Amino acid sequence: MVGAGPVGLMLAAELRLGGADTVVVERLPAPTTQSRASTLHARTMELLAQRGLLPAFGAPPHAGTGHFGGLPLDLSRVPSPYAGLWKIPQPRIEHVLAGRATALGATVLRGRAVTALDTVGDRVTAAVDGPTGPSTVTADWVVGCDGEDSTVRRLAGIPFPGTDGTRELLRADLADIDLPARRFERHPRGLAVAGPVAEGVTRVMVHAYGDAPRERGSWGLAFGDVAATWERVVGEDISGARPLWVNAFDDTARQAARYRAGRVLLAGDAAHRQLPVGGQALNLGLHDAVNLGWKLAATARGLAPAGLLDTYHGERHPAGARTLTAIRAQTLLLLGGPRVDGVRALVGELLRLPGPRAHLAAGIAAVEPDPPDRPAHDPGASAAMDAALRAARGLLLDLSGSAARTAALRARCAGWAGRVDVVGTAPRPPGAAGPPPGAATVLVRPDGVTAWRGGRDADPEDALRGWFGAPH
Numbered sequence: 001m002v003g004a005g006p007v008g009l010m011l012a013a014e015l016r017l018g019g020a021d022t023v024v025v026e027r028l029p030a031p032t033t034q035s036r037a038s039t040l041h042a043r044t045m046e047l048l049a050q051r052g053l054l055p056a057f058g059a060p061p062h063a064g065t066g067h068f069g070g071l072p073l074d075l076s077r078v079p080s081p082y083a084g085l086w087k088i089p090q091p092r093i094e095h096v097l098a099g100r101a102t103a104l105g106a107t108v109l110r111g112r113a114v115t116a117l118d119t120v121g122d123r124v125t126a127a128v129d130g131p132t133g134p135s136t137v138t139a140d141w142v143v144g145c146d147g148e149d150s151t152v153r154r155l156a157g158i159p160f161p162g163t164d165g166t167r168e169l170l171r172a173d174l175a176d177i178d179l180p181a182r183r184f185e186r187h188p189r190g191l192a193v194a195g196p197v198a199e200g201v202t203r204v205m206v207h208a209y210g211d212a213p214r215e216r217g218s219w220g221l222a223f224g225d226v227a228a229t230w231e232r233v234v235g236e237d238i239s240g241a242r243p244l245w246v247n248a249f250d251d252t253a254r255q256a257a258r259y260r261a262g263r264v265l266l267a268g269d270a271a272h273r274q275l276p277v278g279g280q281a282l283n284l285g286l287h288d289a290v291n292l293g294w295k296l297a298a299t300a301r302g303l304a305p306a307g308l309l310d311t312y313h314g315e316r317h318p319a320g321a322r323t324l325t326a327i328r329a330q331t332l333l334l335l336g337g338p339r340v341d342g343v344r345a346l347v348g349e350l351l352r353l354p355g356p357r358a359h360l361a362a363g364i365a366a367v368e369p370d371p372p373d374r375p376a377h378d379p380g381a382s383a384a385m386d387a388a389l390r391a392a393r394g395l396l397l398d399l400s401g402s403a404a405r406t407a408a409l410r411a412r413c414a415g416w417a418g419r420v421d422v423v424g425t426a427p428r429p430p431g432a433a434g435p436p437p438g439a440a441t442v443l444v445r446p447d448g449v450t451a452w453r454g455g456r457d458a459d460p461e462d463a464l465r466g467w468f469g470a471p472h
């Protein structure tokens, strides 16, 4: 992995769970303390829960209702046990993920930047600049988790098509000031947001309609610039506050044309760049990592069926494209100025209808449309499912309630033991709803995605071969 941001660290842990030797090379000598992202959506919470990581975050606060381009969007009714929005500051996420990756045996080399890649045969050598001078790291695979200006993407020659930013969004975290909360407040001259992010810290975000991105991004941006724009838009003087950090963002929207080039892959911001609005960038990147981890580990260990690794691009590129489309639409609604007032009114109306609301909410939450039934009546099966997913093994779930059938399935699947756990549920109590017809057996991948469903007589072998390779 190149980059020990949240995505590189999550992926490192996933690769270790899959049994691959893992090294993370990170340019920064110590983790960043910038607050950055803090919103987690339902699917991300599900992924953290299934790996047993949620207790490490305590009880994360619920972050109220969601929004789509600043228009209220109720995310609390998506089909997930973690419906809604959750707040965990990014440094805390990185701290937990770093501890987990190293506890599982990943090596994290800090203060070293990858500067060149050279693929010879089936090995990739990375040139690394570090405190003691240049060195190299050689691996079977390299994953660029090195953020939006990804060096790995450039070195691998992967095109990054999309559109340049045309609008600027300024942001500052401020101490020593008491400001009224402003939730996507539209003023004649621009948009303003203010709210607490920590004890004694208020985050302000401001866009003056029509302001183009400054040439040097956040470099050279002073708090005075943010305060001046705030005054211009809100008519309020915040120049007396103590700035903790300031940032400039823009609405650049780009996506890597390929998430894989030979032995080099991309994940997280390295694969997609978007305006950090709606709290989706971090979630999208973590989903990339969990999708890729088990596939790459199985490939590196020679266990994967042909083509498994390419399903990473096949699944995550469209997911990234959908999210980028939604963020582009949200950017227009948010930063579009009075010209978009009509569209905002119309979209606001649609968001109050159940169908459009559910559609957009499910997209933001990224929940699985039809997850397998959790056998509430059977704590034993639930615990066995948890154990399989915590260790990132596959799961063949027999919902028939017949111990004899489960035993037969287990014998049939002996060749995948260690990679796929066969779990049967106890007979349902009288009156309890049974599994849907035709879904007596469910195959769940190590990333928690339902891969296959079969009726009572269906044979799971093809599905097992397709996702987990040949039996051993």
Ligand SMILES: Cc1cc2nc3c(=O)[nH]c(=O)nc-3n(C[C@H](O)[C@H](O)[C@H](O)COP(=O)(O)OP(=O)(O)OC[C@H]3O[C@@H](n4cnc5c(N)ncnc54)[C@H](O)[C@@H]3O)c2cc1C
Binding pocket: 002, 003, 004, 005, 006, 007, 008, 025, 026, 027, 028, 034, 035, 036, 037, 038, 039, 090, 112, 113, 114, 115, 145, 146, 147, 148, 150, 151, 152, 247, 267, 268, 269, 270, 276, 277, 278, 279, 280, 281, 282, 283, 285
């Ligand atoms: C200032 C800022 C504020 C943000 N605010 C929000 C927000 O409010 N909401 C939101 O949803 N998202 C926000 N984001 C986006 C969110 O933080 C990212 O989506 C998330 O960090 C992506 O994780 P990542 O691991 O893909 O990349 P990153 O977190 O960018 O991590 C990449 C890592 O790679 C390292 N690296 C880079 N090049 C090299 C190299 N050549 N060799 C070795 N290491 C290298 C970097 O030092 C870095 O640690 C923000 C991003 C930034 C930069």
